[in-house]
């Protein structure tokens with residue numbers, strides 16, 4: 001007998017199909033085998049392939065072989081997935097455990113008739129209609145729980161079109177726990193990923209490119225925030241958790257996909273950190289080195305691996321043969337780490353003006369907040385006995 | 394900063410020692426024992442202070458927690474189901490406490506009835522990894538949340554008093 005979960009999934013699938021059928025009576029176009037640069041009104045790729053003719057991208061059609069995981073299909077993730085779909089990405093893997101709600105309609109992408117559907121199913125239906133060439137895989141679960149985390153890791157490490165690791169993971173989640181879970185997975189799997197975020201007051205955002213061992217991971221420092229120039233005292237949080245604007249989310253999604261494309265197709269400079277302050281139209285960029293004392297042991301392992309690598313092997317993006325040498329005003333800061341310059345990194349971060357840590361953690365973390373309760377003493381009781389004691393209180 | 398009452402409550406809860414999450418097998422069992430010890434002590438403290446306000450239990454793995462919390466307003470007791478999962482990133486990240494019965498009834502919640510925490514919570518939690526546990530999350534997160542939100546929700550008529558139907562409990 002099918003489990004309730006399976007049945008629920010089936011119902012969701014059918015609902016998504018029904019909604020897709022109701023909302024979209026236009027027949028789907030045929031799949032296209034090879035991207036053509038022919039400029040005819042029926043070719044959805046002609047303007048993208050024009051990037052090649054203009055010398056911006058050397059091998060645009062390579063995008064058909066690439067796979068990207070988008071974690072979180074909300075205000076940023078859904079727009080990110082749509083952009084990648086329209087760009088003709090080979091494969092998209094979508095993760096979310098939320099449903100579409102009418103309260104989401106201040107954001108882009110989802111439509112009122114999709115309310116009640118799971119976000120991944122609703123998104124897959126829309127995206128598949130926009131571009132049937134994209135292979136789309138969906139996972140409707142919370143990646144932070146013990147049951148799902150391993151499934152999440154497996155789907156990333158075997159998610160490409162050739163059953164290898166995906167080319168890039170994009171974090172479009174809205175909470176610290178999920179970001180940390182993605183960070184944990186990507187450090188373990190040595191998987192490159194972009195973190196993205198929009199502040200709870202909706203007027204700032206950022207993206208951050210994380211190459212395990214080479215750039216700072218999400219656990220290397222407390223969360224970074226772009227200074228919003230709002231006096232904390234005037235910031236009212238009474239009565240609401242979070243605000244959101246389609247503009248800020250769309251801008252952050254645009255930054256995210258733009259830098260993803262540059263990384264995936266090897267053109268331009270990939271920003272390691274790009275912030276956005278909406279109130280002042282301020283866009284700080286910087287590069288962040290990993291923290292040698294990072295709490296994440298896999299981050300430290302990746303750092304050691306990176307240090308052991310010969311110089312000039314890792315240059316973040318593919319370097320084409322005629323690439324110019326990296327010059328001095330390379331402010332996004334990929335620098336060749338020279339083994340002869342013993343640059344002792346202190347755990348203190350060098351942040352660009354306008355970006356700060358959300359909070360500080362004392363270096364000497366051994367003195368706890370004043371406590372009169374002391375520490376728990378080792379208990380003679382077993383876990384079962386303690387559970388029973390708690391239950392009978 | 395955190396108010397004096399919360400600070401005092403917080404400081405009387407025993408601190409935990411083991412930095413281990415659900416993926417750490419044996420160390421997680423050690424951590425779970427500490428969690429239960431701290432919770433038991435906290436409930437005892439609450440009873441002594443005549444401020445008993447929640448019960449919690451977990452499944453065998455200690456990753457799924459459920460229970461009840463209640464709030465007394467004008468001599469009436471309002472009770473709510475409470476649940477949360479322990480994320481694999483615990484205790485670096487705090488559990489997200491949820492009151493599913495109030496989902497959609499207040500703006501001070503995220504999806505699924507997860508309560509909205511104050512700006513003080515995350516920095517204080519981060520500075521106290523791994524010493525803070527579930528009991529601290531309850532005292533620092535849910536306690537103050539109930540004290541602010543429930544009277545407001547009762548006043549707005551969103552939360553209504555329900556007679557106990559089952560007397561024997």
Ligand SMILES: [Zn+2]
Pocket residue numbers: 216217218219220290291294295296299300
């Ligand atoms: Zn790190």
